[in-house]
Amino acid sequence: MQRRKFLSLGAIAAAAMVPASLVAEDFRATKPDVWTSHTVDDSIKKLYGSNTFIAEGIKLTAPDVASNGGAIPVDVSSDIPAKSVAIFQDANPESAVAVFTVREGGIVDYSLKIKMRTSGTITVVLEGRDGKLYSATKTLDVALGGCEG
């Protein structure tokens, strides 16, 4: 029994020593302020602690005119080795839409559909493995707002 106890303790200790890169991060739990910020600048600052970007290296695709604001297709891709990618917009009461954590060797190539109440600008920020922030923006018209549910 003594030995068994000792072994189980060892297993727990081993589990606790998983490298940090493998541990999942829920940004809603670790950075709750990001999700309640009302401006894009504020939200980005709370997530990354900086507002200085290099405006290159990210391909952001969205329609010029979105007929349905309830489902606007947004494609984000980049070849920059990234730690995370975040999507913001300035048409809704809060700014943050989604934050993706990119793993070592991961590919930045995401497509998703987002909601925008009115015409506005989508901002994508990429946190590079080099510690720099990259960004891209896209301004679009929304014909029919999509936040009424």
Add this chain to the structure above:
Amino acid sequence: MKIKAKLKGDVTEVKVQAQHEMLPYDAAKKKGIPANFITYMTATVNSKIVFEMSSSQFLSKNPIIKFSFKGAKAGDNISMTWIDLLGNTVTSDAEIR
């Protein structure tokens, strides 16, 4: 959750649709029910996380998300889980083809 995972060369392309209302605060207030939306989603292959997203109420209803990653082979299992604001959670599996 509907998951399609296809191997193209060494890159696996995944398309996933989650069935969820994604009800933002304003619309919820009008309806008199609590807001609820997917807040966190992961995909795991061979016990490694290959996709991780923290999200807000501004994803579309029944959101479709596409992403890619390297390091999987045909026949591997991809397991995806989401959790919403009210704590509901759904896990689905699919085979990478």
